[in-house]
Amino acid sequence: MESLEDVIRRAPTSPGCYVWMRKPITKDKQANQKQEWEEVLYIGKARNIRKRLQQYLHSKDYKTRFFIRQAKHVDWVVTANEAEALLLESNLIKKYSPPYNIRLKDDKRYPYICVSTGEMFPRIFITRRRKNPAHTYFGPFTDVKAARNVMSWIQKTIPIRQRNTKLPSKKPLTPCLNYHIGRCLAPCAHKISQDEYAKLVEQVIDLLSGNFEKARSKMFNQMQEKSKQMKYEEAAAIRDRIRDFDLVLASRKADVESGQDHDNFDVIGVYGNLEENIFVEEEIPVRKNIFQAEVTLLRVRGGNVVNKASLAVSEYTLPISTESEQKKEITKLMSEILESCFREFYWDLPDLPDKIILSERLFPASLWEKLIKRKWQKEVQILLRKSAGEKESLVQMAVENARLTLRERLMREYTRRAKLGLKQIQEMLKLPKLPETIECYDISNIGGKHAVASGVMLKNGIPYKAGYRRYKIRTKDTPDDPAMMYETLSRRFARIAKGEIAPPDLIVVDGGITQLKAALSARDEKNLSIPIISLAKKQEEIYMEQGEILQQDKNSPGMKILRLARDEAHRFAVQYHRLLREKISDSRQNAANR
Structure with missing residues (x-):
């Protein structure tokens, strides 16, 4: 079997991705063009693959030395440019979830709100998996309660159906209670046309996308149209929906920088530290040299904070070294965490903001701007907190939320472990x-x-x-x-x-x-x-x-x-x-x- 040095010596000098593996590829698999890598340890990207791989062999980095000792083989894929390498890296990390890449915990458990746009009469519901590409998904939300609150808000203002009934039906069905209390217009009973119902669906998508003024404008125009057609009862129903919409919206308004800024932007705050620095005054035991981190995302649309999401980061053991070396390692980790956030938050999410404001530096920021533009045909500006101007207070708020969420999560985890430990002591003794x-x-x-x-x-x-x-x-x-x-x-x-x-x-x-x-x-x-x-x-x-x-x-x-x-x-x-x-x-x- 070839040594890693020999394999790296014939690596290309082109841009691309490299894959470190615990298991060498057999000749049979090398001959198979559709080969699947096995026991992947780490996936990275580089402008020059050979030069980057050679750096691994002489690295003093703790994490690098640790997984290199386990690596038996390295493979690579050449790309046309750095942007292509970043795109491929994101896809491969999502597919293989390598243990030595920064990972966000429980990323597939967070709930989404789904509008089943793949159906003739879409409904709205909560799901934890994005199965149908024809449907439209919004999220992720931090928990089911947050998603249910948004669902309740939508249902108070727009009478879109909720029941999982296959439509259209050959014969009119009996309307459910939602129809009688004004929460549904009963497409199951053929009481609304597909074109009219489609207008309601557009309003729901506008609301979930944060386009509140657009949704309200559509409702107002629809009310005027019904009034001109002398359909006064339908016009009155829409008027009542507008009133409910205004009441609910007023209760959800966020004071975003004196209420004058109506940009669509996201704020990502990352808080990371060693356990002994997270819990200084608290009377709980901490582990030395364990790095913990949390991410908070604030989504602001039209001057309103429409969603807050928090994601935990897998813990990481820092090398026992000088304080300056640990700070350098933490800076590197924070950038890797932000890359993971971008893969999670923006890779499959069409609700893109005009700006993304970060609490920490994202080293391939310009590449991410190009990649997002290429995939979604939308210009997105990535800014650091020092360039955020008046919005810097929101960045501080996001970081503080991340800090508090992290402390609460670690306390909860320790309490859970302590209860298990006490039960073991009782049984043992x-x-x-x-x-x-x-x-x-x-x-x-x-x-x-x-x-x-x-x-x-x-x-x-x-x-x-x-x-x-x-x-x-x-x-x-x-x-x-x-x-x-x-x-x-x-x-x-x-x-x-x-x-x-x-x-x-x-x-x-x-x-x-x-x-x-x-x-x-x-x-x-x-x-x-x-x-x-x-x-x-x-x-x-x-x-x-x-x-x-x-x-x-x-x-x-x-x-x-x-x-x-x-x-x-x-x-x-x-x-x-x-x-x-x-x-x-x-x-x-x-x-x-x-």
């Missing part, structure tokens, strides 16, 4: 109830001197700082961790026995069997029945009261919670011990200076 409150204790001293203990509390798997306690050891000044643990828990259990504080659902002590026996002795003296275990550091072994020793997967959700409690107790004890030593040292220094 055979506890009578879910350990919603866990306390953990540790000792810190040097040769028995300045000995202290710490007690930390976790509520629902999350550190609860109000429940943290520090103890000075009073009875020992020689190395004896079990005796110190006995003293600490005796003091704690005395308060529980008196009813001063509520007992926890589980107590964890940092150490082995001797620390566990000391804790059990302190508990039994107070006639309490709180479950106690000890957790040893080296092998991550759990010592049970009955003498059983458990070894579990240290990365399971349950063990992660127990290790978090143990490590947090250790950190808190060491912190207090250092603080105490510094105070003693300072007091001795002050005494010597007198």
